[in-house]
Amino acid sequence: MGKWTIEALGTDKVIIGMCHFLPLPGDPSFDKKGGIEKVIEAARHDLLALQEGGVDAVMFSNEFSLPYLTDVRTETVASMARIIGELMPDVKIPFGVNVLWDPKQSLNLAAATGAKFVREIFTGVYASDFGLWNTNCGDVVRHQHNIGAEDVKLLFNIVPEAARYLGDRNIIDIAKSTVFNTKPDALCVSGLVAGAETDSQILKKVKEAVPGTVVFANTGVKLNNVEEQLSIADGAIVGTTFKKDGVFENPVDVTRVKEFMDRVKKFRENLKN
Structure with missing residues (x-):
């Protein structure tokens, strides 16, 4: 339980910033005047703040490529590869990538950059803000092996933000069948949108339904709920909480990261005792 997180990311109860x-x-x-250099410098600021603050791993994503595509264009992936390549000398911790919302492109980027994991929507059919959203997990996993990315861990987001499962199935049935049919490395359980708290009761039900699978709280983990979430989940993916004033659009605030990670480290110590 959580074993691959220890091997790949160095700890259980992992925090991915x-x-x-x-x-x-x-x-x-896109800020044409500022150009790609502005994007690189903003990303470098956030990467260094996350690392200095003590997160266990970092995930690079095109979070502000709004509105999102489900068939991402070449220029987006090329830009992300350029940015990560520029940042590589500064990267001191394991990292993953997320090309929203295109699992094949996420894997392509992972193969090109050496990312250890990707987070994506791999399964299900949804009614979403960007239209009817379909997936083909079998095709994606075959692509993963074809490009030599079989060691990249797959984090399945089973509660997509801004989308609803078309089939009338509850989250427990979805979790069980996803694990049985597709063997994910982790399941990510989310709130409705980025920054929205993951319902701890849903998180608990999912973890109990698939005890042998790593489960992450995917959104809304904050200073005041991190112990509760980590008492259930194997880790958390944290974005908005680390931003200045806790505002999604702001840059990462190293003080907020340190305060949060100090609490996480105390929680881990208490688990050992």
Whole structure:
């Protein structure tokens, strides 16, 4: 239980900090005057703040490529590869990638950069803010092996933000069948949107349903609920909480990261005792 997180990321009850890229070339909100250099420098600031604050791993994502695509264009992936390549000398901890919302492109980026994990929507059919959203996990996993990315861990988001499962199935049935049919490395349980708290009761039910699978709290883990969430989950993916004033659009605040990680480290110590 949680074993691969110890081997790949160095700990159980792991905290993965989000490094959100500003809008990229081709995105509607891309700052053409500031150019890709502005995106790189903002990403470097957030990466260094997350590392100094003590997170266990970092995940790079094109969070501000709004509105998102489910068939991501080449210029987006190329830009993300450029940014990560520029940051590589500064990366001191394990990292993953998330190309929203395209699992094949996430794996392509992981293979190109040496990422240890990807987070994506791999399974299900959804009614979403960006239209009917379908997936093909079998095709994606075969692509993973074809490009030599079989060691990349797959984090399955089974409660997509801003989307609803088309089939009338509860989260427990989804978790069980996802684990049986697709053998994910982890399940990510979310709130409705980025920064929204993951319901601890749902988190608990999912973990109990698939005790042999790593389960992450995917959104809304904050200073005041981190112990409760980590008492159930094997780890958490944290974005908004680490931002200045806890505002999604702001840069990462190293003081907030340190305060949060100090609490996490105390929680881990208490588990050992």
